[in-house]
Every structure is written in structure tokens, then in C-alpha cells.
Amino acid sequence: MAASLLGHCIFGLRRQAGTAKHATDPGTPIEPGSTTANLGQAASRSLPFWPTSPRVQRAAKIWGHGLRVESMPLDTWCDRVLPDAARDGLVIGINWSGPRLVGWSLTPKEVLNRLAVAN
Template sequence: MSQSGSQAAAFFREIVSNDVVWFVRDDRGSPTPTTSSGATAMPYWSSRTRAQRAADIWGNGLYPASISLETWQHADLPELADQGYQVGINWTGPRLVGWDFTVVEVLNRLAHALHESPRSDAAASKTV
């Protein structure tokens, strides 16, 4: 498994185990960089330490913040789907690279980690 692949696998294990998802932000909100494929992504991390590393790399007053897994799954992810955003997963390294997935892919991987039924495209944009 590649470094990015192992980071993605760790992401789902850790957020389910800890019941929390981390992101970085400042007073204006969170960065939503453009990926190598040209999509806009909202990156998330599975631990405060990982998010802090990202905040340190990006600089500009960013700091780690957390959200409950339930709120992320049922509120934030559907909103990202509505906006057409990808979801960055445990980006690492000096250029913060890694996997980015569609919201449906994230919901399906999360369902697998939680042992739930997979989601469809239509279900991703509805708040549960």
C-alpha cells in the first residue's frame, strides 16, 4: 500500500475509533485547495497532531479544529456534496499531498468502517 493509501486507511480507522474529525481553519474559515485533478477539496485529518502539522505547513495563522464524527457525516459531508467539493484525507508531507475522494466515496468507506450499508449519490446530498 502506498503512503497515501495507508494514510487513507488510517483516517477511517482513527475517526471511527475516536469519534472526531479534524480540519484546519483561521478566523475566515478553512482552506479549500485545488487538487492535481482540478477539483476543489476540503481536507480533513484523523488526529489533532496531523491537523497541527498541516496548519504549521500552510501557516497564515491556521489552527486545528475538530468536529464530531456524527456532525461531519450527517451535516458537513452533505454540504460538501452540494458544493461539488472533494474530501481530502490525511494529507501529509511538505506539500500536503494524499487522497481526495468524492463525498459518496467517503460515505461508503465510512459506512464500511462503521459496518453500515453503503450510500448512493442521491443520499449524499441529503441531510440525514
Template sequence: MSTSAAQAAAFYEEALRERSVWTIRDGAGYPAPLNADGERAQPFWSLRSRAERIVAQLPAYAGFVVEEVPLNRFRERWLCGLGSDGIRVGLNWSGARATGYDAAAADVERRFAAAGPPPTPE
């Protein structure tokens, strides 16, 4: 299994367990850089520590703040909006270049749905 595949698998497992995902933003909003295929992707991580590591280690993400998104809101609102905007979901980007799998929002929701209904807020 590749590093990207392992990170993607961990994304779903950890997000379901923690009931949240994490993204980053700055004064201009949320980043959605172009990937190698010329598509925009917004990064999301399954653990706060994963997002913080990218912000701390990569100069391109210096100045961003880490933001929690409850999993039910991510599934019900964010994925719909990202899909409508044609923005892919970056899954647990890692490494010196913050790379990994970028999935279509509908595919991300299908994977979560296969695991069961959205968790209810506590």
C-alpha cells in the same frame, strides 16, 4: 501501498476509533484549494496532531487554527454539504506540500457506512 493510500487507510481507522476528524480554518473560513485535477478539496485529518503538524510546518497554512468535528456531525452534515458544493474531502494530507488522496464526499460516507453506523455522541 503508496504514502497517500496509507494515509487514507489511517484516516478511516483513526477517525472511527477517535470518533472525530479535524480540519483547519482562519478568519476567511475553511480552505478548499484546487488539487492537481482542478477540483476543490477541503483537508481533514483523523488526529489533531496530524492537522497541527501541517499548520506548524507549512507556511501556506500558518495562521490557521485546528478545529475538531465530531464524527457523527461530519458524516451527517459536513459530507452532505461538501458533496452538494462539489468539494472533495482531503484525507490526512501530509508532507512538505500537504498532499494526499481527495475523495468524493459520497465515497467517504460509503467507506464509513461499510464499517457500521455513525457513532453516538458521548
């Protein structure tokens, strides 16, 4: 990970223990408590993340139902989460916004390539 991105955090959502799923829930967990979103019949499942706490808090309010904001260091996300998502065939939802939470979904490799170029 290039030095200019070290120390940065990425934010995601986690379902609180014991919280039931609802019709507006973004998806089924890929591991205990984590959240994915279904992109339709022909599309992959997406694991959404946001660059700031206020943005992910808005997403938690839209999806609601027991989701809470969690953060992790960007280097941990790149070294652990992205390889796991690639292995599981997931794409990464980046900075989804608006009332329907829409935005870019990229493969983990595309995310890593874009981060490398950003440095």
C-alpha cells in the same frame, strides 16, 4: 452512523478572523473561516480533513498564516459537512501528509461508503 465510529472526531483547519491570505495559503474559504485547497485547473477543489490533532497541526504549520485546528464529532461531519461539500461540488482530502500535503481526495459519497465498510 454505526456505533463503532460514534464519539470519534475529525479535524480540519480554519482561518483566524482578520488573517490575510498569503501565497502558500491552501485556498479561498467556502464559508467564513473554512479552508479549501486548489487541486489544479482540471480538478475539483478539495476540503481537507485529518483523523488526529497532531496530523492537522503539522498541516497548519506547513500552510501557516493564521490557520488554526478545529475538531468536530464524526457524526456531525458525516451529517452536515459531507452533504454540504457534495452540494458545493467539493471533494474531501483525507489525511494529507508530507512536506507538500498530498494524499487521497474522495467524493463525499465515497467517504461515506468507506466509513460504512469500516464499521
